[in-house]
Amino acid sequence: MQLYNTLSAKERAALIEEAGKxxxxxxxxxxxRIENPELFRNHLFITWNELDVLGRIYVAKEGIxxxxxxxxxxxxxxxxxxxxxxxLENVRLNIAIEQDNKSFLKLKVKVRKKIVADGLDDNTxxxxxxxxxxxxxxFNELIEDPDTVLVDxxxxxxSEIGHFKNAVTPDVDTFRDSLDIIENDLKxxxxxxxxxxxxxxxxxxxxxxxxxxxxGFQQVYQLEGGIIEYTRQVQNxxxxxxxxxxxxxxxxxxxxxxxxxIISNCHQCGKPCDTHENxxxxxxHLLFIQCEECAKEMNNCCSTECKxxxxxxxxxxxxxxxxxxxxxxxxxxxxxxxxxxxx
Ligand SMILES: [Zn+2]
Ligand SMILES: [Zn+2]
Numbered sequence: 001m002q003l004y005n006t007l008s009a010k011e012r013a014a015l016i017e018e019a020g021k022x023x024x025x026x027x028x029x030x031x032x033r034i035e036n037p038e039l040f041r042n043h044l045f046i047t048w049n050e051l052d053v054l055g056r057i058y059v060a061k062e063g064i065x066x067x068x069x070x071x072x073x074x075x076x077x078x079x080x081x082x083x084x085x086x087x088l089e090n091v092r093l094n095i096a097i098e099q100d101n102k103s104f105l106k107l108k109v110k111v112r113k114k115i116v117a118d119g120l121d122d123n124t125x126x127x128x129x130x131x132x133x134x135x136x137x138x139f140n141e142l143i144e145d146p147d148t149v150l151v152d153x154x155x156x157x158x159s160e161i162g163h164f165k166n167a168v169t170p171d172v173d174t175f176r177d178s179l180d181i182i183e184n185d186l187k188x189x190x191x192x193x194x195x196x197x198x199x200x201x202x203x204x205x206x207x208x209x210x211x212x213x214x215x216g217f218q219q220v221y222q223l224e225g226g227i228i229e230y231t232r233q234v235q236n237x238x239x240x241x242x243x244x245x246x247x248x249x250x251x252x253x254x255x256x257x258x259x260x261x262i263i264s265n266c267h268q269c270g271k272p273c274d275t276h277e278n279x280x281x282x283x284x285h286l287l288f289i290q291c292e293e294c295a296k297e298m299n300n301c302c303s304t305e306c307k308x309x310x311x312x313x314x315x316x317x318x319x320x321x322x323x324x325x326x327x328x329x330x331x332x333x334x335x336x337x338x339x340x341x342x343x
Pocket of ligand 2: 279284
């Protein structure tokens, strides 16, 4: 039984191109009790591999978090399979705003301790006591309320390229950090203020809202389905779009444009830009914002040092990397002294 990818990303990209068939980028999550994540993982891999589904999926005892690319022609059988799993029946599927046939090039289903690295000890609070879920219409009303504090639950590099008007955007690298910062900022307003939160697809708010309720916040709301579902509803129901810029996403696309506003700058020259790139030096791979001119000038690298290393023959680069642990820049996404214009 094949439980792993047999094709490289490159081979897969060529196949997708050749087939010329439309694919859908979809994400969904569900907190549910999964007794045997390994078994469930294998079942998903076998079924989805047959349907030519690609993507990154995390399975844990607490549930599933999936980001996928599904051939449009296989969407029906894929949906049918989901509905055959009791806790995934009619699960809300977030369909990407901007489609890209190569959003994912492999099928990776991984068993993890948690479906989001939230850094929380779930035994200390009741994760089922969530905040009130609101749709786009209600959300728009809520965030106009002077008693509302609107909080972006994502990390700095995500909110940097796009966020809701008037949102608090904590300058954090991890979800765990933002929980503490927000609690501290709002400690005197646990009763009188409405705490309204949002994230990419809703998953981070599921835990955050329960956590804040546990911490004594009385009025906790979360945007159902996150920015992705909000955008869909705003378009379908012709509502005012209160988001500005791009929605950062965790696949090959890196971001999907929601409005034409460009709210960030190229980290190298400072001009308006909201295109995320990874430094081309394999040993660096820093995630940062780079305009086309700087990409050309710097050969897709974040610094002159990286540019020099990147220009070396592959074997020499490998020799340089030998013995060194991978730079922590990968974890410190979008932060480096070399980025002059990173705010
Ligand atoms: Zn630039
Ligand atoms: Zn670099």
